Amino acid sequence: MSGAKQRLQNLAAHFFPSSAASSSVKGGSSFSDVNANNNAQEYSHRYNFHTLSPTNFLPRAAAIEPNAAAIYHVTANGRILRRTYEEAADRARGLAYFLKKHGYKRVGILAPNTPAFLESFFGIAAAGAVNIAVNYRLKPDDISYIFQHSEADVIIVDAEFASLLDNYRGARPSVPIIVDTDTDATEGELSGPFDEAVLEGLNYDKQQGNKGWAALETQAANEDDVIALAYTSGTTARPKGVEFTHRGVYLAAIGNVVESGLNYHVGRCRYLWTLPLFHATGWTFPWAVTAVRGTHYCLRKIDYPEIWRLLKQEQITHFNAAPTVNTLLCAAEEAKRLPNPVRVTVAASPPTAHLFETMTNLNLHPVHVYGMTETYGPITKGYHMPEWEELPPKEKYARMARQGHGFLTSLPLRVIKPDLPEGQLEDVERNGVEIGEVVFTGNICAKGYYKDPEATRKLFAGGVLHSGDLAVWHPDGAIQILDRAKDIIISGKSCKQFTARVQRQGRKVLRKAPDGVG
Incomplete structure (x- = not known):
């Protein structure tokens, strides 16, 4: 075989390794013949593909800026506790190895917005385990049900809420409970069972x-795994x-980086955790903020004087909150x-x-999004149009209040x-x-409901994800939520209260949109 033909065969084997034997150049075959054969072969992603997992965002941030501020917490x-990305990554790594050592695969979390909670998002995934974060505002019976239904084999709980697990302990006494005291006295000091687990x-x-x-699962073997x-x-x-x-x-998370402008400000994103981490995994913002190496300002509870202190003194750049909180x-x-x-x-x-x-008058600029737990949190945004600045204020802000278009x-x-x-x-x-x-399709629709195939079937009936939310569709393509098939009231204290409407009232809502829509 001539040198030219050998080089051509080597190139074919490099780009199409699965079909190297069948695509070898024989006799007087021309390059066009080889090209035609290769086009008929199945394309290989061996050299230009990796599974998508957000777990690598933390070690990546620590490698790029180890001394960057990762966490601020009272x-x-x-x-006042401050941690760098190197320190946060080390703690998440320690938790991951602890979970791997003991073989834990389903890890429950019951806590407010603390550093331990935030670090657990990354440590659990790096161990190849599943994160089960639960709303501590639920009834103890519901909390117990969730941990049993999810088959949690270990639970991380904040000391303040440990008593909420009394019912669960009675039903599952063999499941270990790891308490986080959230009382680090000095920067980097280990204190309490959670920190002891990290050290172990x-x-x-x-x-x-x-x-x-390198020995952890920062890249999921299967990106469709839970x-x-x-x-x-x-x-x-x-x-x-x-x-x-x-x-x-x-x-x-990447969508939230773009749509909420987490990498927009000059300097570092300083994100305040007013949104509960347990709420749809904090709308994936634990990963989004980490992706841009922002600082997480953890907040145990909604405290308005404290929020204003942080806004002024720490120069917070971003936060998420329901309208009632705002x-x-x-x-x-x-x-x-x-x-x-x-x-x-x-x-x-x-x-x-x-x-x-x-x-807006307080220099708090709204980024209006809409979504649900089944869409990882936000999936639409009300995109601000430059021409709105020419509108009367009432009409301008009314347009800003629309739910808008789908995420990038x-x-x-x-x-x-x-x-x-x-x-x-x-x-x-x-x-x-x-x-x-309103219905959705695409990348940021959840996989389904765990152990509930019938509910999953109904959720995706007709090949779309059904929201249950009622809206109008404007000529410019933006949607505007008007009411819900079931009323939902969301506040800083209560995530959701559902009150079923009688069927007659629901039909009446469908007949006419409220005034001011258009």
Whole structure:
């Protein structure tokens, strides 16, 4: 075989390794013949593909900026705790090795927004385990049900909420409970059972040859594997476990980086955790903020004077909150226009135009998003249009209050007629008047409900994810939520309260949109 032909065969083998034998050059075959053969072969992603998992965001951040500020927190005993990305990554790594050492695969979390909670997101996934974060505001019976239903084999609990597990301990006495005291006295000090578990894991890594992150699962073997179970509130029925995948969380987090402008500000993103970490895995913001090497400002509870202190003294750049939280924040005695703009991602119950105007006057600039647990949190955004600045203020802020269009990492949403047989889909008119149900498809729709195939089937009836939310579709393609098939009230204290409407009232809502829509 001539040197030229050999080189050509080697190139073919390099780019198409699975078909190297069949694509070898024989006799007088021309390059065009080889090219035609290769085009017919199945394309290999061996050299240009990796599975998507957000777990690598933390060790990546620590490798790029080890001394960057990762965490700021006022602990349960009133101490200010600051951690670098190197320190946070080491602690997550220690937890991961602890979980691997003991073979834990399903890890429950019951805690407020603490560093231990945040670090657990990464440590659990790095161990190849599933994160099951539970709302501590639920009834103890529901908390017990979730941990039993999810088959948690170990639970991390904040000391303040340990008593909520009394019922569960009686039903599952063999499941270990690891208490986090959240009382670090000095920076980097280990204190309490959770920190002892982290130290045990770090020592286990040393015993295994100091393999560090390289021996952990920072890249999921299968990106469609479940990384977390996010349970619904269960106010009118048993909570459902929504399955979040590595791929879905990765793409939702990247979407939030872009749509909430986490890498927009000059300098570092300083993100305040007013949103509960247990709520749809904090809308994937634990990963999103880490992806841009931002600083996580953990907050154990909603405290309006403390929030204003952090906004002013620490120069917070971003936070997420429901309209009720923003309303009370704007009404607080400490409220004062900030010298620098803060991006506030607003979601949950539909906000009012008046709220957005009030926030803007305080230099709190709304990023209006909409979604649900089954979409990893936000999946749409009300995109601000430059021409809106020429509108009267009332109309401008009314347009800002719309739920808008689908995320960059999602497919376009639809609004369908709600009175058709299950599985049959027909879009409403884009006239801002006809009301229908919002449905989704694409990358940031959850995998389904854990152990509930029938509910999963109904969720995806007709090949779309049904929200149960009623909206109009405007001529510009933006949607606007008007009401829900079941009323949802969201506040800083109660994530969701469902009150079923009688059928007659529901039909009345479908007949006419409220005034001011258009």
